Amino acid sequence: xxxxxxxxxxxxxxxxxxxxxxxxxxxxxxxxxxxxxxxxxxxxxxxxxxxxxxxxxxxxxxxxxxxxxxxxxxxxxxxxxxxxxxxxxxxxxxxxxxxxxxxxxxxxxxxxxxxxxxxxxxxxxxxxxxxxxxxxxxxxxxxxxxxxxxxxxxxxxxxxxxxxxxxxxxxxxxxxxxxxxxxxxxxxxxxxxxxxxxxxxxxxxxxxxxxxxxxxxxxxxxxxxxxxxxxxxxxxxxxxxxxxxxxxxxxxxxxxxxxxxxxxxxxxxxxxxxxxxxxxxxxxxxxxxxxxxxxxxxxxxxxxxxxxxxxxxxxxxxxxxxx
Numbered sequence: 001x002x003x004x005x006x007x008x009x010x011x012x013x014x015x016x017x018x019x020x021x022x023x024x025x026x027x028x029x030x031x032x033x034x035x036x037x038x039x040x041x042x043x044x045x046x047x048x049x050x051x052x053x054x055x056x057x058x059x060x061x062x063x064x065x066x067x068x069x070x071x072x073x074x075x076x077x078x079x080x081x082x083x084x085x086x087x088x089x090x091x092x093x094x095x096x097x098x099x100x101x102x103x104x105x106x107x108x109x110x111x112x113x114x115x116x117x118x119x120x121x122x123x124x125x126x127x128x129x130x131x132x133x134x135x136x137x138x139x140x141x142x143x144x145x146x147x148x149x150x151x152x153x154x155x156x157x158x159x160x161x162x163x164x165x166x167x168x169x170x171x172x173x174x175x176x177x178x179x180x181x182x183x184x185x186x187x188x189x190x191x192x193x194x195x196x197x198x199x200x201x202x203x204x205x206x207x208x209x210x211x212x213x214x215x216x217x218x219x220x221x222x223x224x225x226x227x228x229x230x231x232x233x234x235x236x237x238x239x240x241x242x243x244x245x246x247x248x249x250x251x252x253x254x255x256x257x258x259x260x261x262x263x264x265x266x267x268x269x270x271x272x273x274x275x276x277x278x279x280x281x282x283x284x285x286x287x288x289x290x291x292x293x294x295x296x297x298x299x300x301x302x303x304x305x306x307x308x309x310x311x312x313x314x315x316x317x318x319x320x321x322x323x
Contacts, residue, residue: 004123004256005256005311006123008307013047014048015048016298017044017051019055020039024106027105027106030103031110035063035065039057047221050079051297052077054068064117066112066114066116067110068083068110070108072108080110081109083235084102086151089148091144094143096231096232099113100112116225118226121133123257125253128228130264132230137214140214141246151212157240158240159245163203168201170189170197170199173193174193178288183287183310184291184313187310199280199281203277206273210240211241213240213242213243213245214232214246216237218250218308222250242270248275255315261315279312282309286306289309290309
């Protein structure tokens with residue numbers, strides 16, 4: 001077993017959010033009225049990187065729900081509206097919380113979802129929890145292989161276009177259009193920029209597909225309940241493409257946990273050049289973002305990007321025998 005690498009801040013504690021008491025009084029009253037009784041407890045979601053409100057609310061009648069809210073002027077309000085549309089249309093085989101209602105009040109958008117009584121897995125991964133997460137994604141990917149018209153009408157981009165537009169940083173660096181990120185100075189990337197760019201450029205054709213992907217399958221978008229069942233959260237960025245790409249994204253944290261990430265990837269029909277292209281593109285995306293200075297999101301977002309980018313690059317280096 002390889003050495004374990006851990007992030008500076010655990011994924012279950014990365015969020016910096018407003019509390020229930022920080023919300024406008026009129027908004028609190030509107031939510032309580034919609035729930036049918038006053039909110040007696042609020043437990044903020046510890047994972048994630050947005051600064052918007054997200055908490056499990058429990059009423060005096062004993063009802064628990066998961067509520068997200070953001071001002072209409074905040075882009076997160078549009079992300080929450082999109083999440084409501086997508087999760088409402090997911091097939092039953094996808095283990096994800098479903099929306100109960102939405103509202104606009106006091107210039108805020110509110111999304112109310114089913115509450116999942118679970119936790120964000122800790123690093124290093126426990127193999128049983130990782131297997132549960134992969135089983136959940138496998139079942140979801142099978143159910144979403146032919147997405148319904150209702151899902152497609154939400155406006156789902158194609159992964160190859162996302163890769164070309166947003167995940168081609170090594171090619172930008174090689175051409176001189178982007179500076180080499182300081183976050184990659186002490187990595188193999190300095191001597192492998194040509195190979196990284198080639199891997200990246202070959203990726204779009206390899207990730208094309210008609211299935212609906214999660215699009216952001218990280219460890220902090222997984223909840224494991226008391227029975228050990230995994231739930232997939234935050235369906236805000238789905239796209240059309242090859243489902244193994246999401247699997248690679250999730251397994252970066254398994255690699256960091258000292259586990260055999262390639263063994264967990266077997267059975268996903270992922271072409272070796274696609275896996276390495278994905279790791280190159282993910283590493284470039286994360287490392288460039290990590291070098292971007294203070295973030296308007298959680299103050300821990302840059303360390304997440306640095307950690308993830310270096311782990312993706314290390315996994316790629318292991319596969320290719322780079323040193």
